[in-house]
Amino acid sequence: MASEKPLVIVTCTAPVNIAVIKYWGKRDEELILPLNSSLSVTLHQDQLKTTTTAAISRDFAEDRVWLNGVEVDVGQPRLQSCLREIRRLAWQQRRTDEGDAPPPHLSYKVHIASQNNFPTAAGLASSAAGYACLAYTLARVYRVEGELSEVARRGSGSACRSLYGGFVQWHMGEQADGKDSIAQQVAPELHWPExxxxxxxxxxxxxxxxxxxxxxxxxxxxxxxxxxxxxxxxxxxxxxxxxxxxxxxxxxxxxxxxxxxxxxxxxxxxxxxxxxxxxxxxxxxxxxxxxxxxxxxxxxxxxxxxxxxxxxxxxxxxxxxxxxxxxxxxxxxxxxxxxxxxxxxxxxxxxxxxxxxxxxxxxxxxxxxxxxxxVGPGPQILDDPHLHLLGSDGLPKPAA
Amino acid sequence: MASEKPLVIVTCTAPVNIAVIKYWGKRDEELILPLNSSLSVTLHQDQLKTTTTAAISRDFAEDRVWLNGVEVDVGQPRLQSCLREIRRLAWQQRRTDEGDAPPPHLSYKVHIASQNNFPTAAGLASSAAGYACLAYTLARVYRVEGELSEVARRGSGSACRSLYGGFVQWHMGEQADGKDSIAQQVAPELHWPExxxxxxxxxxxxxxxxxxxxxxxxxxxxxxxxxxxxxxxxxxxxxxxxxxxxxxxxxxxxxxxxxxxxxxxxxxxxxxxxxxxxxxxxxxxxxxxxxxxxxxxxxxxxxxxxxxxxxxxxxxxxxxxxxxxxxxxxxxxxxxxxxxxxxxxxxxxxxxxxxxxxxxxxxxxxxxxxxxxxVGPGPQILDDPHLHLLGSDGLPKPAA
CATH class of the missing domain: 3.30.70.890 (GHMP kinase, C-terminal domain)
Incomplete structure (x- = not known):
């Protein structure tokens, strides 16, 4: 078994997107599958972004989440749905790679801190950036690879479109299980600089x-x-x-x-x-x-x-x-x-x-x-440890 | 030939109607045929009505119209369309009754005065009441009988619904010439007194x-x-x-x-x-x-x-x-x-x-x-000559 660091910690950012062909209405409330496909433009993170730090440790007693510095109820269904989905994917991918025994970090509890660089009062769709960032960050701490639309979508449908930069379509998909209801880039960030x-x-x-x-x-x-x-x-x-x-x-x-x-x-x-x-x-x-x-x-x-x-x-x-x-x-x-x-x-x-x-x-x-x-890029990983929102104790750093 | 009075003068009133199934969009702009049927409630004339006086005389040199005391251009297409239609119907009905020679009053020019008992600024659909009243009054001076939907409709589509009291449907009709696009009472004025x-x-x-x-x-x-x-x-x-x-x-x-x-x-x-x-x-x-x-x-x-x-x-x-x-x-x-x-x-x-x-x-x-x-009744004829809006000279009476 690979040696585990006491704390695995990752910080990522994700953008806000604005739909130009609108998503309104689900054909499946549970899986968050839309009535129709939609298309969005990803806004630049220099102006609008969510930053999320996720840390896992064998020492954490429970999953905990802080939004803009305030601890929130981790039991809310959409958050739970994202966590369950990312752990399921992690387990599935490790099983394929390494046999039936899941590595121990999959059972570790997670601490998550997230904040926006724009006021919530602005009325911008912060949940799309928030859940895209959550999916992207969790994927890195739990070492999940590949398509994350399904994880992000569980939090907020339009969040899957914030997984890419540039111009992004969310295919409504046709399958009942939603496996083909995924986001895809139509044109990259620098396609239309004017x-x-x-x-x-x-x-x-x-x-x-x-x-x-x-x-x-x-x-x-x-x-x-x-x-x-x-x-x-x-x-x-x-x-x-x-x-x-x-x-x-x-x-x-x-x-x-x-x-x-x-x-x-x-x-x-x-x-x-x-x-x-x-x-x-x-x-x-x-x-x-x-x-x-x-x-x-x-x-x-x-x-x-x-x-x-x-x-x-x-x-x-x-x-x-x-x-x-x-x-x-x-x-x-x-x-x-x-x-x-x-x-x-x-x-x-x-x-x-x-x-x-x-x-x-x-x-x-x-x-x-x-x-x-x-127009801006998709989610980014921040390498500078000073930018983590959680300290080495796994708790939110005091606001600067 | 019957002896003609120097002035034939008639005054009628007509109500405002409010649609509960809306009319919006024409399938024929010329004939004013609607995309769909509609249904309205006729409002009581004690509160909201149009009064119209029409007079014909061999002495009138031209058609003239006054709205709320101000003379308006008689050449406007919808007014012309109503006048043409009522004269066509009058000629058609007389021809059937009396042979091919139309009676002379059909060539008389008409003077029309119309006023509302509510401010135009109220933004209520005064054109429906106005054109219903016009059609109803013209029918009496030109002695036209029967269905007036087509005349009123030429002025304003929804005017045909103001030809009846109570609850009124306007059948969209199917014929290209619009003959079956007519208004019909669904329930009378006193049907729902509460x-x-x-x-x-x-x-x-x-x-x-x-x-x-x-x-x-x-x-x-x-x-x-x-x-x-x-x-x-x-x-x-x-x-x-x-x-x-x-x-x-x-x-x-x-x-x-x-x-x-x-x-x-x-x-x-x-x-x-x-x-x-x-x-x-x-x-x-x-x-x-x-x-x-x-x-x-x-x-x-x-x-x-x-x-x-x-x-x-x-x-x-x-x-x-x-x-x-x-x-x-x-x-x-x-x-x-x-x-x-x-x-x-x-x-x-x-x-x-x-x-x-x-x-x-x-x-x-x-x-x-x-x-x-x-809910109120349909158009009414006023018998009291004091209520005419035009004097015996065929010109608007001075405002009381």
């Missing part, structure tokens, strides 16, 4: 329907959702892959907007209805359409997940002008915070023609701030 | 996409609309007719809400998207669902047309309590105007339990006022 992603964080007052409960109600009550999944999405997946591969921004942007709108339409068709877009979200949509109409082409596109925040796609040649338009329509309130976070965007003046074409009265404070980013 | 209708007039800032242009864009771009029209609405029409006939409020209310939501879902699925519901509309929807959840049954239902105003259905046993809930969540701003117009509703206190269950912070001023009404 592409910008702006996260417009919208001020919201009301609490929202969670996406897990929301999509379940949609599957049960929306007569439009099944039609979308069966008859609309397959064609849109093929078209979106073509747009990405050919870097056809006009096609990419229009289809992204249409699919976001159709997802929110099926939410509204749910009973009781679900509404994630607020009046500010709709003003942003209106602004984008007016901006494009002024230019006579699709220069900017929006997409919205299960919340009012907009994610904007645009290219190098339009990002500065669009930012000026956003600042004009949604002037920042002087809250001492920086309005533009992330990558710098050179300020440019807004032309009078565009200002007139937008025809929008300013709504001060409706957008809290903007995060500017680009 | 039913209340509350129009919640919402403060809105933005101008909206007109319904004619909106539905055309939906037909061209929404992938969900055709599916709705073909696969969802036929079943819903049958179910709604059953609910109305059996006075099944729970079924009626739920289906009314679902169909309103699905209509707005297809608007959102349109590209560029159309959005008629604002944040206040959504708060009203939320309030209704919470109110029903508190009672464990569907006591109240909403429906929204192409604007943010809510139309609420409820019964005698819930109207006062729901009104108290609305006043709690949307306290009137002291603007000197009456908040509750129309039928009186006895004020009752709101229970602490319900107040807690609603869990909504008050939004003062978000609802401008409420019009309380009931």
């Amino acid at each position: 592409l910008w992603i702006l996260v417009l964080v919208v001020s919201a007052e009301r609490k929202l329907t969670g996406s897990t409960a929301g999509m379940q109600t949609s599957v049960e009550t929306s007569t439009l959702l099944q039609f979308r999944a069966t008859s609309v999405v397959p064609g849109r997946m093929a078209e979106m892959i073509r747009c990405v591969r050919e870097r056809d921004f006009s096609g990419f942007g229009q289809l992204t907007m249409k699919d976001s709108n159709q997802f929110h339409a099926t939410c509204l068709d749910t009973f009781p209805p679900i509404s994630y877009l607020n009046d500010t979200s709709k003003l942003i949509m209106y602004l984008v359409h007016r901006f494009n109409a002024h230019h006579g082409q699709t220069k900017v596109a929006y997409t919205f997940d299960a919340g009012p925040n907009a994610v904007i796609f645009t290219l190098d040649d339009a990002v500065a002008e669009f930012m000026a338009a956003v600042k004009h329509c949604f002037p920042p309130e002087s809250n001492g915070d920086r309005f533009l976070k992330g990558l710098p965007v050179m300020p440019v003046p807004l032309s009078d023609e565009l200002k007139a074409a937008l025809a929008l009265d300013p709504s001060p404070g409706s957008i809290k701030y903007i995060i500017a980013t680009k | 039913l209340w209708i509350l129009v919640l007039v919402v403060s809105a800032e933005r101008k909206l996409t007109g319904s004619t242009a909106g539905m055309q864009t939906s037909v061209e771009t929404s992938t969900l609309l055709q599916f709705r029209a073909t696969s969802v609405v036929p079943g819903r029409m049958a179910e709604m007719i059953r609910c109305v006939r059996e006075r099944d409020f729970s079924g009626f209310g739920q289906l009314t809400m679902k169909d309103s939501n699905q209509f707005h879902a297809t608007c959102l699925d349109t590209f560029p998207p159309i959005s008629y519901l604002n944040d206040t509309s959504k708060l009203i929807m939320y309030l209704v669902h919470r109110f029903n959840a508190h009672h464990g049954q569907t006591k109240v239902a909403y429906t929204f047309d192409a604007g943010p105003n809510a139309v609420i259905f409820t019964l005698d046993d819930a109207v006062a309590e729901f009104m108290a809930a609305v006043k709690h969540c949307f306290p009137p701003e002291s603007n000197g105007d009456r908040f509750l117009k129309g039928l009186p509703v006895m004020p009752v206190p709101l229970s602490d339990e319900l107040k807690a269950a609603l869990a909504l912070d008050p939004s003062p001023g978000s609802i401008k006022y409420i019009i309380a009404t009931k």
